[in-house]
Amino acid sequence: MNLLKKLFGGSIVNAEEERLREEVRNFDVLKYSGVKALKDGQSAYALQCFEKALEIKPELELRDYYSQALIMNNKLKPALEQLDIMSKAQPDNILIYMRMANVAYMMEDYDAMALACVEALRIDGNNSEVNYTYARACIGKNELITAVALLTKAITADAKYESAYLLRGETLLKMGDFNSAENDAEWLLKNAESSEEIILLRARIAKTKGENNESLDLYSKVIEQNPFCIDAFKERGALKLAVGDKDGAEEDMRQVLELNPNVQNDVNGEFTADGTENIQQKVEKAYRSLDPYGIGGIGL
DSSP, X not given: OHHHIIIIIHHHHHHHHHHHHHHHHXXXXXXXXXXXXXXXXXXXXXXHHHHHHHHHOOOHHHHHHHHHHHHHTTOHHHHHHHHHHHHHHSTTOHHHHHHHHHHHHHTTOHHHHHHHHHHHHHHOTTOHHHHHHHHHHHHHTTOHHHHHHHHHHHHHHXXXXXXXXXXHHHHHHHHTOHHHHHHHHHHHHHHSOOOHHHHHHHHHHHHHTTOHHXXXXXXXXXXXXXXXXXXXXXXXXXXXXXXTOHHHHHHHHHHHHHHOTTHHHHHOTTOOTTOSSOHXXXXXXXXXXXXXXXXXXXXX
């Protein structure tokens, strides 16, 4: 038998073995070159390496790296498809579902984000991060009551979850539950390091309570921390206009337009940078419809 193999099949077997060895070598070179490129920030080259490696062997770990490269190259839908394949191979891997949820969030696909979170909660129903992420999906779908319940669950699981307190406070404010929103803001004031987001929440709450001077002061503190915060300039300007400080409102709108000339189109379709109206008229038209939290427009 060995003689026959030697006479008739040896060269074929050796060639096949060599081909397989070459494939393994090529796979390893492509995979680890891609990993190195990914770590070095060369995501486009990493993508090429991973795609060629996947043609040789559809390894699960490789799909993980490939999904990261796709995300870095802003190829979000293909990344989600790769993660879906991974989730079918490892249905109890919560990290896969969390990455799926984050990719769906970047795509603003809140239904897909919610589905990924449901799967993650199937694995760990009390996971604070999953409940927080699910709440963000619900907010995207305008399911605010559910979002508040999920954020409360996240806080129950992690009593020091600052981001959950902040998001719950912001959501409660949108819903008009000013007292509960203020409770979350007070907790953040006592327990969290000051940030522009926390101060902005407090400014908005003060505004809803009619504490205009306090609100203006807080908006100014936000701007001190971040001179590029367009929301703070817009909302402070709206409040200035409401209390009769048209010069101050005009100054804030100038800052808004300087930071982002396109923002005017989001505020009022008739408000154009190249228009002939004077700045005060533009400010009044822009702020008339400005109401970032749907609490109630400013009557002029």
